[in-house]
Amino acid sequence: EAQVTQNPRYLITVTGKKLTVTCSQNMNHEYMSWYRQDPGLGLRQIYYSMNVEVTDKGDVPEGYKVSRKEKRNFPLILESPSPNQTSLYFCASSLDRGIDGYTFGSGTRLTVV
Amino acid sequence: QKEVEQDPGPLSVPEGAIVSLNCTYSNSAFQYFMWYRQYSRKGPELLMYTYSSGNKEDGRFTAQVDKSSKYISLFIRDSQPSDSATYLCAMIYRSGYNKLIFGAGTRLAVHP
Numbered sequence: 001e002a003q004v005t006q007n008p009r010y011l012i013t014v015t016g017k018k019l020t021v022t023c024s025q026n027m028n029h030e031y032m033s034w035y036r037q038d039p040g041l042g043l044r045q046i047y048y049s050m051n052v053e054v055t056d057k058g059d060v061p062e063g064y065k066v067s068r069k070e071k072r073n074f075p076l077i078l079e080s081p082s083p084n085q086t087s088l089y090f091c092a093s094s095l096d097r098g099i100d101g102y103t104f105g106s107g108t109r110l111t112v113v
Numbered sequence: 114q115k116e117v118e119q120d121p122g123p124l125s126v127p128e129g130a131i132v133s134l135n136c137t138y139s140n141s142a143f144q145y146f147m148w149y150r151q152y153s154r155k156g157p158e159l160l161m162y163t164y165s166s167g168n169k170e171d172g173r174f175t176a177q178v179d180k181s182s183k184y185i186s187l188f189i190r191d192s193q194p195s196d197s198a199t200y201l202c203a204m205i206y207r208s209g210y211n212k213l214i215f216g217a218g219t220r221l222a223v224h225p
Binding site for chain 2: 004033035040041042043044045090092097098099100101102103104105106107
């Protein structure tokens with residue numbers, strides 16, 4: 001089954017403790033992206049990657065890092081999480097930079113206390 | 114001002130009603146228009162996409178784009194309780210990597 005898999009689904013952590021949210025897709029998509037979803041603000045792009053070793057900032061990149069060492073994986077790293085990073089996070093992938101639509105993961109609900 | 118405006122609702126309708134969901138946008142460079150559906154505790158899934166003004170039908174769903182008014186709509190005919198979800202409009206403009214912008218989403222509840 002074609003899918004984007006994120007882990008973990010739920011995470012509660014403390015301020016300053018480094019964490020990684022993993023994302024993997026099995027569709028051989030070149031384009032991958034991370035979004036956060038907050039009430040009233042919709043989905044906002046954090047980082048995106050157009051291919052292996054090619055990443056760039058989205059609209060809200062502060063406090064986040066990403067890497068793209070393999071085509072299928074695109075982890076999101078929070079080096080020092082803060083409470084304002086409490087949010088619902090989605091990884092997404094696309095064959096043609098979004099024109100054909102994105103496939104989203106099921107989401108990771110992160111709470112930073 | 115946000116690039117894409119969408120009324121968050123919630124919108125509550127009886128089963129069988131025709132539902133109209135709308136978004137307005139400010140950037141005339143947007144070229145591709147999409148609607149995503151998001152069920153609770155799930156990621157968004159693509160419902161429809163179009164790149165031209167006019168209507169596009171898919172079963173009970175019709176997507177309408179009016180580029181001159183910078184306005185897009187999604188119509189749902191014969192709405193069902195299973196249509197209860199949040200509907201997100203999304204738009205793409207070419208900026209080297211095709212930047213995708215989402216509306217905030219409209220929550221729809223269809224009650225039996």
